[in-house]
Amino acid sequence: MxxxxxxxxxxxxxxxxxxxxxxxxxxxxEGVISLGVGEPDFVTPWHIRESGIYSLExxxxxxxxNYGLLELREEIARYLNGRYGLVYxxxxxxxxxxxxxxxxxxxxxxxxxxxxxxxxxxPSYVSYMPCAMLAGGRFVPVPTYVExxxxxxxxxxxxxxxxxxxxxxxxxxxxxxxxxxxxxxxxKVADVAQRHDLIVISDEVYERLVYGVEHTCFASLPGMxxxxxxxxxFSKAYAMTGWRIGYAAxxxxxxxxxxxxxxxTILCAPIMAQKAAIEALRGGEPQVEEMVAEYDQRRRVMVExxxxxxxxxxxxxxxxxAFPSIKGTGLxxxxxxxxxxLEGHVAVVPGDAFGECGEGYVRCCYATSMEEIEEALExxxxxxxxxxx
Amino acid sequence: MNxxxxxxxxxxxxxxxxxxxxxxxxxxxxxxxxxxxxxDHTIIKYKAIVNWDRLGEGQVVALVxxxxxxxxxxxxxxxxERIYRFPEARSVYLMSGxxxxxxxxxxxxxxxxxxxxxxxxxxxxxxxxxxxxxxxKRYKEDGEVLEGEExxxxxxxxx
Numbered sequence: 022m023x024x025x026x027x028x029x030x031x032x033x034x035x036x037x038x039x040x041x042x043x044x045x046x047x048x049x050x051e052g053v054i055s056l057g058v059g060e061p062d063f064v065t066p067w068h069i070r071e072s073g074i075y076s077l078e079x080x081x082x083x084x085x086x087n088y089g090l091l092e093l094r095e096e097i098a099r100y101l102n103g104r105y106g107l108v109y110x111x112x113x114x115x116x117x118x119x120x121x122x123x124x125x126x127x128x129x130x131x132x133x134x135x136x137x138x139x140x141x142x143x144p145s146y147v148s149y150m151p152c153a154m155l156a157g158g159r160f161v162p163v164p165t166y167v168e169x170x171x172x173x174x175x176x177x178x179x180x181x182x183x184x185x186x187x188x189x190x191x192x193x194x195x196x197x198x199x200x201x202x203x204x205x206x207x208x209k210v211a212d213v214a215q216r217h218d219l220i221v222i223s224d225e226v227y228e229r230l231v232y233g234v235e236h237t238c239f240a241s242l243p244g245m246x247x248x249x250x251x252x253x254x255f256s257k258a259y260a261m262t263g264w265r266i267g268y269a270a271x272x273x274x275x276x277x278x279x280x281x282x283x284x285x286t287i288l289c290a291p292i293m294a295q296k297a298a299i300e301a302l303r304g305g306e307p308q309v310e311e312m313v314a315e316y317d318q319r320r321r322v323m324v325e326x327x328x329x330x331x332x333x334x335x336x337x338x339x340x341x342x343a344f345p346s347i348k349g350t351g352l353x354x355x356x357x358x359x360x361x362x363l364e365g366h367v368a369v370v371p372g373d374a375f376g377e378c379g380e381g382y383v384r385c386c387y388a389t390s391m392e393e394i395e396e397a398l399e400x401x402x403x404x405x406x407x408x409x410x
Numbered sequence: 411m412n413x414x415x416x417x418x419x420x421x422x423x424x425x426x427x428x429x430x431x432x433x434x435x436x437x438x439x440x441x442x443x444x445x446x447x448x449x450d451h452t453i454i455k456y457k458a459i460v461n462w463d464r465l466g467e468g469q470v471v472a473l474v475x476x477x478x479x480x481x482x483x484x485x486x487x488x489x490x491e492r493i494y495r496f497p498e499a500r501s502v503y504l505m506s507g508x509x510x511x512x513x514x515x516x517x518x519x520x521x522x523x524x525x526x527x528x529x530x531x532x533x534x535x536x537x538x539x540x541x542x543x544x545x546x547k548r549y550k551e552d553g554e555v556l557e558g559e560e561x562x563x564x565x566x567x568x569x
Contacts (some may be wrong), residue, residue: 043567057567064560147569197569318417318432325431368567375569391432 035151039355039374046362054397056385057368059196061260061341063388066308069259069301076296083292087284088276089117089268090295096302097253097268105238107246113273116280117290117298121226121254121267122148123283128222128250128269129156131278132188139222140181141190142173143376144197144344146224149190150376158187164378167335167346171200175209182213188220189213191239194227197375197384198344199320199337204237211242220275221249226267227340229258229309232317234338240270250275257340258309259301264294316341319387319394326398327385330405341388344372348381350408358383365404367397411435414443415452422456461556463548471500471516471545472523474531475509477538486510489536498526509541520544 026033040057047053064070088094094111101107109115118124125148133139135157141149143162150160161181165171178189191210193202202210214221223239240249254267269279283289320337327334327345334345347357354371361383362368372379387394413433417424426444430437447453462468478489486504490511494502501514513531517523523544532540548556 038569040567040569047566053566055564055566058564059568060564062562062564064562314413321434322428322431370567370569 031155031157035154038147040370043358043362043368046359047368050362050366053362053366053368054389054393054400055368056387056389056394056397057370058386058388060262061257061312061388062390063260063312065260065264065297066301066305068304069261069297072300073264073293073297076293081292081296085117085289085292085295087280087289088112088115089290090292090299093117093295093299093302094268096299097270100302101238101251101253101270105241107238107241107251107270109270110273114270114276116269116276116283117295118267118269118283119287119290120256120265121224121252123287124250124252124254124267124269124279125149125222125224126152126155127279127282128252128271128275129153129158129188130282131275132220132222132250133158134187136185137187138183138185139188139190140178140186140219142171142178142192142195144171144195144372144379144382145190145192145375146196147374149192149224153190159185160190161186162376162378164376165198165200166378167344167382170335170338171195171198171344172202172206173210175206175213178210179213179217182217182219186217186219188222190222190224192224194225194231194236194339195342196227196340197342197370197372197379198382199340199342200344201231201234201339202237203234204242207237207239208242211239211245214248215244219248221245222252223249224252226252226254227257228253230313230316230341231339232313232320236339247272250279255298255301258312259298259305260312261294261297261301264291264297266290266294266298316387319389319391322391323385323387323394323398326394327401330398330402331409332401332405341386343385343387344382345385346382350405352408354380354383360408361401361404364407365400367400367404411443414440415447418444418453418456459551459554463556469516469518470520470523471514472527473543473545474513474515474527475541475543476511476513476531477540478510479536479538481536489534492534492536493531496526496530498523498530515542 094115097115098109098111129152133156137158138161139153139158140161142165153160163177165173228236240246240251250271252269256262323343324334332345334343354373358369358371370384372382417429426440430440478486493499498515499513500516503512505512515523527542
């Protein structure tokens with residue numbers, strides 16, 4: 022083992038996460054307010070937890086079908102039909118996954134051959150590029166801009182299409198920007214997908230967290246269900262991140278291919294999480310609405326707060342992130358985040374962690390109590406004043 | 411507009427300015443709505459939920475079931491009013507079921523509560539009988555868990 026590389030080239034090619042080192046700094050400090058989180062600050066609603074506990078008491082501790090419990094797949098089919106008018110066969114077109122993360126990996130591996138290209142907008146969730154690469158593909162980023170509220174332009178996508186382009190990766194509402202796509206914009210993207218015969222992997226884990234706008238499900242656009250792998254989850258809407266439960270919905274051939282990988286690598290999602298997810302879909306709606314209303318209030322406070330301390334922030338309409346510009350401080354995103362943590366005791370995520378074009382921004386999560394948001398804004402205000410160039 | 415009152419019900423100390431930001435309703439409108447609500451008793455009063463046990467001044471509270479004889483024309487309202495005028499009666503509700511009024515009675519000692527029930531409440535004309543249940547422990551008050559509220563255990567930085 023001396024001369025050769027222990028680690029595969031595939032893995033070596035993936036650059037290490039830029040935010041790891043913040044863990045160490047954080048661990049050495051006390052009284053830090055973290056806006057660096059990526060999950061709700063609510064605990065899973067009690068009735069959902071209770072049904073998970075009950076399932077354990079009832080002895081549901083075994084494997085399920087590789088596809089997941091049929092009862093859950095039926096609930097998901099009903100949900101997608103009721104909400105977006107989509108028709109999926111719960112027997113063959115829905116796969117229960119260990120969070121959207123697994124769904125993303127399965128989707129990439131199911132459709133990408135070595136050398137295939139995946140076009141994806143940035144700044145975007147950190148897993149898109151590595152998952153494409155691990156599948157042997159090449160990720161081709163399309164920058165998005167604050168002037169356009171970080172919506173991806175269909176023209177910009179089309180310019181990057183080559184004969185090797187196989188798939189298009191979408192992640193709206195967006196982590197990290199909070200941007201959403203409107204129906205008209207998505208339709209243009211759909212036209213591009215149609216023209217160039219692309220598979221569309223649509224990560225819609227934040228679909229329920231939109232404010233004053235309607236979420237358009239990509240698969241529901243005319244002709245798109247055939248070519249879309251819809252990824253949905255329970256983590257964000259129902260505050261179930263730790264349960265690790267999500268799903269993929271697509272046409273039978275694709276789901277079967279994804280299931281093939283899933284059965285050899287994961288086997289099935291944990292049964293109690295599946296049981297809890299059934300309860301979430303059946304009875305969780307009031308809690309979702311309550312949480313969304315609360316996020317909406319915090320969103321307004323955070324965005325107004327940033328703008329008033331001189332960090333220009335566009336109004337995000339989805340997810341639970343604000344993505345203010347820190348360009349006025351003259352610092353890079355990384356320096357800003359590091360110094361803010363050391364001097365101001367507020368943790369944020371540097372924007373370049375989500376792609377090069379995220380430089381000049383930081384991601385701030387407002388799934389944090391109002392008191393903490395207010396205090397963080399005050400600390401950041403002091404920090405910004407002391408660094409004004 | 412109801413959003414304004416939901417916010418105040420949760421935290422009465424939120425400023426009109428903050429509420430305006432949270433809701434997107436203009437500040438002047440928020441202020442006017444609160445003024446109006448205070449005037450017409452939509453907002454009855456602002457107060458704190460105090461955990462007196464922590465101050466070593468726990469109160470004795472009893473839930474008293476009261477059975478009444480209804481009166482012609484006024485039903486239970488007249489006798490209910492006679493009861494709720496006593497400051498010792500902290501909350502008074504008309505109930506369905508095996509008794510008519512639920513009265514929450516608070517006092518410094520069990521003696522104090524007992525003497526109110528036996529000397530003031532039970533002898534009232536129209537009161538047929540009472541059953542007194544002393545409160546032993548408060549777990550949750552007005553939607554707030556008093557001790558041991560669960561804490562989130564989140565990873566502080568996550569992409």
